[in-house]
Amino acid sequence: xxxxxxxxxxxxxxxxxxxxxxxxxxxxxxxxxxxxxxxxxxxxxxxxxxxxxxxxxxxxxxxxxxxxxxxxxxxxxxxxxxxxxxxxxxxxxxxxxxxxxxxxxxxxxx
Amino acid sequence: xxxxxxxxxxxxxxxxxxxxxxxxxxxxxxxxxxxxxxxxxxxxxxxxxxxxxxxxxxxxxxxxxxxxxxxxxxxxxxxxxxxxxxxxxxxxxxxxxxxxxxxxxxxxxxxxx
Numbered sequence: 001x002x003x004x005x006x007x008x009x010x011x012x013x014x015x016x017x018x019x020x021x022x023x024x025x026x027x028x029x030x031x032x033x034x035x036x037x038x039x040x041x042x043x044x045x046x047x048x049x050x051x052x053x054x055x056x057x058x059x060x061x062x063x064x065x066x067x068x069x070x071x072x073x074x075x076x077x078x079x080x081x082x083x084x085x086x087x088x089x090x091x092x093x094x095x096x097x098x099x100x101x102x103x104x105x106x107x108x109x110x
Numbered sequence: 111x112x113x114x115x116x117x118x119x120x121x122x123x124x125x126x127x128x129x130x131x132x133x134x135x136x137x138x139x140x141x142x143x144x145x146x147x148x149x150x151x152x153x154x155x156x157x158x159x160x161x162x163x164x165x166x167x168x169x170x171x172x173x174x175x176x177x178x179x180x181x182x183x184x185x186x187x188x189x190x191x192x193x194x195x196x197x198x199x200x201x202x203x204x205x206x207x208x209x210x211x212x213x214x215x216x217x218x219x220x221x222x223x
Binding site: 004006032042043044046049051090092094097098099100101102103104106 | 140141143145150151152153154155158160196198200202209210211213215216218
């Protein structure tokens with residue numbers, strides 16, 4: 001299995017400020033990596049996924065971007081946060097048909 | 111994106127009761143997964159199913175991969191307060207992207223001691 005580390009656990013940011021959320025993974029090498037957002041309505045929305053270093057696929061048009069500078073590092077960023085970026089952000093790593101999740105980051109944009 | 115139909119949306123039960131929830135899809139799946147999410151935490155994998163008809167248990171939890179390959183259910187027997195949380199089904203379709211899962215909308219479980 002994979003162990004996923006996410007930080008920070010909670011973050012409060014003003015509108016228009018930049019964002020950087022980091023995720024690191026312990027386990028098998030070259031995992032597929034994912035960023036999800038979970039709104040209060042509970043559903044998980046896939047934002048980005050990566051099958052390798054420097055390879056990023058975006059699932060939905062949005063104010064966010066992702067990068068994978070190292071095999072086990074996945075970063076979610078924004079240059080200017082919007083109120084609508086508030087939510088619970090989850091990083092996941094894939095192993096076969098299974099995905100393992102981090103503990104999440106609660107982002108509040110005020 | 112595509113989501114699975116998961117029901118019920120929420121359940122409020124007494125401690126000791128059994129619980130049943132299910133997911134259905136219009137597509138055939140080759141993998142079904144069940145996750146539990148505690149408040150403020152990430153989802154944790156409970157059970158993984160890979161073959162039609164497969165029945166797998168994990169303690170008081172039992173899940174089955176439907177024969178039609180379009181559904182799955184999760185049962186919890188003799189519920190306890192720590193079973194509280196949101197339960198998600200997830201799966202991968204035949205012919206679908208090999209690196210993506212489709213998630214259900216979740217079942218919120220509340221257990222009254």
